[in-house]
Amino acid sequence: MSKDDFITKDRLIKGISKNGHLKISVVKTTDVVKTAQKKHNLSLLNTVLLGRALTATALMASELKGEERVKMRIEGKGPVGLLAAEANRVGEVRGYVQNPHVELDYSREDVDISDALGVGVLTFSKILYNEAEPRTSSIELISGNVTDDLAYYMVQSEQIPSAVLLDVGMTDEGKVNEAGGLIIQRMPDAPEGTIEELQEKMLEFESIDTLLAEGNYIDDIMEMAMDPIEVKELDRQPVDFFCRCTRERFINALAMLGYEDLKEISDEGQELVCHYCNEQYNITQEEIEKLLMETKAKMN
Known part of the structure; x- marks a missing residue:
């Protein structure tokens, strides 16, 4: 500049x-x-x-x-x-x-x-x-x-x-x-x-x-x-x-979903897009399965 x-x-x-x-x-x-x-x-x-x-x-x-x-x-x-x-x-x-x-x-x-x-x-x-x-x-x-x-x-x-x-x-x-x-x-x-x-x-x-x-x-x-x-x-x-969105924030948002909702999307990864800045984040199937396991553990 x-x-x-x-x-x-x-x-x-x-x-x-x-x-x-x-x-x-x-x-x-x-x-x-x-x-x-x-x-x-x-x-x-x-x-x-x-x-x-x-x-x-x-x-x-x-x-x-x-x-x-x-x-x-x-x-x-x-x-x-x-x-x-x-x-x-x-x-x-x-x-x-x-x-x-x-x-x-x-x-x-x-x-x-x-x-x-x-x-x-x-x-x-x-x-x-x-x-x-x-x-x-x-x-x-x-x-x-x-x-x-x-x-x-x-x-x-x-x-x-x-x-x-x-x-x-x-x-x-x-x-x-x-x-x-x-x-x-x-x-x-x-x-x-x-x-x-x-x-x-x-x-x-x-x-x-x-x-x-x-x-x-x-x-x-x-x-x-x-x-x-x-x-x-x-x-x-x-x-x-400037937008403060990050992959971590999107993963944390997914973690707020219930067990059944996570199970529905656990067969594949998810591409999430921030409305505000149009940034795309790819959340892998492994990351969703990890969230699913953590949610199930909290239920027990």
């Missing part, structure tokens, strides 16, 4: 206005989305939708601590079906789509990206320290483009008025050009109308992928988005597409 590549790699920056009225997070997710597209062999449609979801979870996770996680799950009646993404506070992001290869019929004049998910539900879950159960809340999709749905979720479920941008730019060859996003949140003591002004500004704001392609980095974008309000940096961190 060259010095320039390192300086401009995928990262997230957090800031707060000097008057304490607004918080902002800006993230570059170009390599994250490129990796997702390659691992899942995504269509253009799914590259954009999953890219936005991955970007959204990276932004949402920036409010957590340590290895706390946030999961976004969108289930729609459109051709994409299910879309899932998750991220933790240390910048590990991963996700998948139920039907990764589908496209819309772009010959139709009325076709819109929202048709991909259709009518559906967006669910956020936060896995937090010292809490036995995840905090989960859901909303009906209002647009199906992920960006507007996230902004709606912030108001409805978090009661935090927010300005949201999630952008994935594609080349004519179907490759990811740049990707990133930002979220600006109103603090409790901010004057009425503060976030509404920024939401209006965001309607005219350049897309994040365009700003990145023009050579701006997350620091520049944070200042542009908040201008003329002065902003102070609070934190920054790297962001990567």
Whole structure:
């Protein structure tokens, strides 16, 4: 990796206005989305939708601590079906789509990206320290483009008025050009109308992928988005597409099966695939037979 590549790699920056009225997070997710597209062999449609979801979870996770996680799950009646993404506070992001290869019929004049998910539900879950159960809340999709749905979720479920941008730019060859996003949140003591002004500004704001392609980095974008309000940096961190799946985890998952279930699959090995990163793991017949013996021993 060259010095320039390192300086401009995928990262997230957090800031707060000097008057304490607004918080902002800006993230570059170009390599994250490129990796997702390659691992899942995504269509253009799914590259954009999953890219936005991955970007959204990276932004949402920036409010957590340590290895706390946030999961976004969108289930729609459109051709994409299910879309899932998750991220933790240390910048590990991963996700998948139920039907990764589908496209819309772009010959139709009325076709819109929202048709991909259709009518559906967006669910956020936060896995937090010292809490036995995840905090989960859901909303009906209002647009199906992920960006507007996230902004709606912030108001409805978090009661935090927010300005949201999630952008994935594609080349004519179907490759990811740049990707990133930002979220600006109103603090409790901010004057009425503060976030509404920024939401209006965001309607005219350049897309994040365009700003990145023009050579701006997350620091520049944070200042542009908040201008003329002065902003102070609070934190920054790297962001990567990263999955913690391993062969051992899959074997441990098989070990949770009952004796009869293990017996049914003990005649041959099993090829297991991680939904999140598409990694394949071959579990041998001998390994399954060993699990079967261990399960039988526990029954005696």
